[in-house]
Amino acid sequence: MTMPAQQHRIVRVHATPLKAPVDFTWLGSSRKSSQSICLVEVETDTGLTGHGVTQHIDSSTIAAQINFAGSKLLGADPMCNERIWQMLFWSLSGGAQSQYASWTLAAIDTAIWDIKGKALGLPVWQLLGGARSRVQAYATIGIPGADIDELTTAAKRLVEKGFRCLKTQVGRPGVDHSKGQKPLIDIIRNDAKRIRALRDAVGDEIEIGMDAQCRLDLTHAVKLVELVQPYDVSFFEEPLIENDVLLMADMRRRCTMPIHAGQSEALASRFRDMLMHGSVDVLQPNVAVTGGFTQCAKIAGLASAFNVPINGGGYFWHIMHLQAGVAAGTTVEYQTAAANACEALFSNLPALDGDWITMPDRPGLGFDPRPEAIKEFTVK
Numbered sequence: 221m222t223m224p225a226q227q228h229r230i231v232r233v234h235a236t237p238l239k240a241p242v243d244f245t246w247l248g249s250s251r252k253s254s255q256s257i258c259l260v261e262v263e264t265d266t267g268l269t270g271h272g273v274t275q276h277i278d279s280s281t282i283a284a285q286i287n288f289a290g291s292k293l294l295g296a297d298p299m300c301n302e303r304i305w306q307m308l309f310w311s312l313s314g315g316a317q318s319q320y321a322s323w324t325l326a327a328i329d330t331a332i333w334d335i336k337g338k339a340l341g342l343p344v345w346q347l348l349g350g351a352r353s354r355v356q357a358y359a360t361i362g363i364p365g366a367d368i369d370e371l372t373t374a375a376k377r378l379v380e381k382g383f384r385c386l387k388t389q390v391g392r393p394g395v396d397h398s399k400g401q402k403p404l405i406d407i408i409r410n411d412a413k414r415i416r417a418l419r420d421a422v423g424d425e426i427e428i429g430m431d432a433q434c435r436l437d438l439t440h441a442v443k444l445v446e447l448v449q450p451y452d453v454s455f456f457e458e459p460l461i462e463n464d465v466l467l468m469a470d471m472r473r474r475c476t477m478p479i480h481a482g483q484s485e486a487l488a489s490r491f492r493d494m495l496m497h498g499s500v501d502v503l504q505p506n507v508a509v510t511g512g513f514t515q516c517a518k519i520a521g522l523a524s525a526f527n528v529p530i531n532g533g534g535y536f537w538h539i540m541h542l543q544a545g546v547a548a549g550t551t552v553e554y555q556t557a558a559a560n561a562c563e564a565l566f567s568n569l570p571a572l573d574g575d576w577i578t579m580p581d582r583p584g585l586g587f588d589p590r591p592e593a594i595k596e597f598t599v600k
């Protein structure tokens with residue numbers, strides 16, 4: 221006779237806005253930076269604590285919303301992640317999910333999956349399906365304001381560490397006029413110079429990707445693809461404003477460079493539209509942005525039905541669970557700033573072996589925030 225499963229009830233949800241320090245000396249740059257992280261901890265009456273994160277510049281605002289949402293979860297069963305997700309979705313967004321609702325859901329849902337794993341004694345990647353026990357990483361250089369020398373120095377260090385695919389940002393500030401206006405043609409010509417320098421620095425065997433973070437229009441995104449054509453760029457991530465599904469489909473018809481998109485998206489229906497319109501080569505549901513594992517797993521299922529792979533950006537050690545767990549999973553982004561901040565914040569993070577990571581056996585996410593780091597990095 222099997223024993224009845226233990227009942228768990230949520231007794232506390234608490235979000236903390238953090239600013240974790242980021243140090244780039246290991247990449248040869250003296251620049252210092254910081255990473256805004258909103259950490260949520262969910263506790264049960266059975267003594268389990270799950271944690272999750274989301275990312276936003278204003279972590280204090282998102283923390284306030286998470287604490288409001290958390291008050292609705294007291295007494296809820298954390299094993300029923302779907303029931304919790306639906307309840308929060310409707311109470312936070314009224315059915316048309318805003319980005320704040322998505323960020324709030326992402327942090328809480330990740331913590332719920334951490335609790336599920338700890339309660340069942342299984343890692344999250346196995347709860348999601350356990351499709352593979354190792355995943356490959358690609359590195360995003362990610363040093364804010366890096367000049368060409370810093371960019372190429374950091375790239376060489378990352379290659380020495382074993383990364384075989386590097387991503388760099390392009391198109392900034394692009395159509396984001398809040399940071400000053402600059403002609404797009406000047407921006408992309410400068411981007412092409414940086415990509416050429418990067419190719420010269422790392423040689424022919426290393427893959428290079430570029431990411432415009434939705435900051436270009438169609439004309440200039442296509443022009444940038446032409447300008448970097450001699451330097452063998454492997455993919456273009458979120459090239460166009462608003463991840464416009466029709467414009468991305470048009471761009472794919474004009475260019476052979478693969479398009480990746482979705483890291484900034486909230487709604488599952490946006491991913492459906494990208495698939496239906498043939499807008500992307502790779503979908504990128506982001507656990508820390510796109511509503512946590514509960515929704516990202518659905519998007520991964522959609523991607524599988526279209527035979528389109530997913531890859532992942534954002535917080536490496538969280539997203540690796542999705543990429544390892546589901547059939548459509550492939551590679552995980554190692555964003556150097558976010559990874560550095562996580563190393564300062566969490567204990568028991570599994571280490572990379574070259575550019576591969578072996579998935580941990582530890583239950584839940586397999587790592588935990590250090591209480592003294594939470595205290596030190598809390599935004600006052």
Ligand SMILES: [Mg+2]
Nearest residue numbers: 431457483533
């Ligand atoms: Mg991106």
